[in-house]
Amino acid sequence: MANGRLTGGIDGAPLWGGSKADAVRDFAKTHKIVLSHSYAYTNGNEDIAFLKTVRQAAVVNPKRALSEVAHSESWRELHFSRRRKASVATRARSLGAYCALVLTSLGGAVYGVTTGKKRMAAEWISATSSDAMLAITGVHIDVQGENHLWEHRPSVFLFNHQSYIDGYVLLSLLRHGVTGITKKEVAKTPILGSLLRALDFAFIDRNDTHSAIEAMEPVIDKLREGLSIVIAPEGTRSLTPKLGRFKKGAFHIAMQAGVPIVPVVIRNDYEMMMRNSLLFRPGTVQVCVLPPFDVTKWNVKDINCHIAEVQEIFQRTLDDWPEV
Structure with missing residues (x-):
């Protein structure tokens, strides 16, 4: 905090290993937080002591050593995979979908102008183009x-x-x-x-x-x-x-x-x-x-x-x- 504004900076050196666990206990004691009712999660082996300070702990994408500790402590284990980049096929299908929107819009616009039934044309465009776009992709x-x-x-x-x-x-x-x-x-x-x-x-x-x-x-x-x-x-x-x-x-x-x-x-x-x-x-x-x-x-x-x-x-x- 600087001049009443949060800077995002760290107050002191980053905590590591057992020092992080000690800091959590001190903070909980000062603020009367019940750690047995608290939650924590991490993905690093260095935070095992930190996880043991709370009743509800979870490990995220853990390496082998942390996974073994989680199993022995009955901690929840969460695994997530990174979303893949869009493939060439995905990009091509998406482009095809927007082309379908353009084509159906042109066709519907011609119908609406020539018949004067603009709302009917718009409803046809919205339903038909949506069906086509979803099917193409x-x-x-x-x-x-x-x-x-x-x-x-x-x-x-x-x-x-x-x-x-x-x-x-x-x-x-x-x-x-x-x-x-x-x-x-x-x-x-x-x-x-x-x-x-x-x-x-x-x-x-x-x-x-x-x-x-x-x-x-x-x-x-x-x-x-x-x-x-x-x-x-x-x-x-x-x-x-x-x-x-x-x-x-x-x-x-x-x-x-x-x-x-x-x-x-x-x-x-x-x-x-x-x-x-x-x-x-x-x-x-x-x-x-x-x-x-x-x-x-x-x-x-x-x-x-x-x-x-x-x-x-x-x-x-x-x-x-x-x-x-």
């Missing part, structure tokens, strides 16, 4: 509870957001009669921005709460007109597979429009496309669509409880994925 969708996608329309579809691939998965599943909310920057994206505008998406400024609320008001009218809404209640892509905090916007929209909330839980999309990546990797995205929530009897004063309930169901589904 070897991405499959394993969906449970698909009937809940059609059980009640219009609805507010909530999904946990980790990757750009979520959009293609959802458009492939929902097919038609859907619009949504996304960040304003997407409106400037070539092809995609025009497509989402044709689908009546609302573009919001996440840094301006007032304008974001105003942008959501037409969405309620769309619900009343019969269009469903797809929203990521976390507000952005999460950095890890762990759920981010759910925001209130989607819940207010559902309550004001009087339509159900349908949770769409996506389990492993980041394996096919990491956050901030545009490359598709082959695999199977697992999706579980849960039964709709009837919000007609919900009260605004209890909205935090309702949000917590829905987020808990998302988390419980992710933690204990239903077997077919």
Whole structure:
């Protein structure tokens, strides 16, 4: 700490071996921390004494000596492999997928202009291009509870957001009669921005709460007109597979429009496309669509409880994925 700011520097020499264990015990004693209720992990043989200071220890990608100690101490042993670089085939398939998006968009645009049926054209583009892109890149969708996608329309579809691939998965599943909310920057994206505008998406400024609320008001009218809404209640892509905090916007929209909330839980999309990546990797995205929530009897004063309930169901589904 320097002038009230964290510098990231180390206070003193780095601790090693037994000195680290001694420092942990001293720190715990000073701050009244119960080490028998504490956790620690490491990947180095030099930290064996440190691991023995706590009740819950784990070793990560251990070498042989540390692995043997972990086995004798009944410590948890975790093994992770580094993600491989994208192969030439993966890059080629991803390029082919985006070419498919361009071609279907051109075909749909011609249809929309010549017939005047712009929304129908946009829905055809979104569903067809998503199907094609996923097929070209070897991405499959394993969906449970698909009937809940059609059980009640219009609805507010909530999904946990980790990757750009979520959009293609959802458009492939929902097919038609859907619009949504996304960040304003997407409106400037070539092809995609025009497509989402044709689908009546609302573009919001996440840094301006007032304008974001105003942008959501037409969405309620769309619900009343019969269009469903797809929203990521976390507000952005999460950095890890762990759920981010759910925001209130989607819940207010559902309550004001009087339509159900349908949770769409996506389990492993980041394996096919990491956050901030545009490359598709082959695999199977697992999706579980849960039964709709009837919000007609919900009260605004209890909205935090309702949000917590829905987020808990998302988390419980992710933690204990239903077997077919």
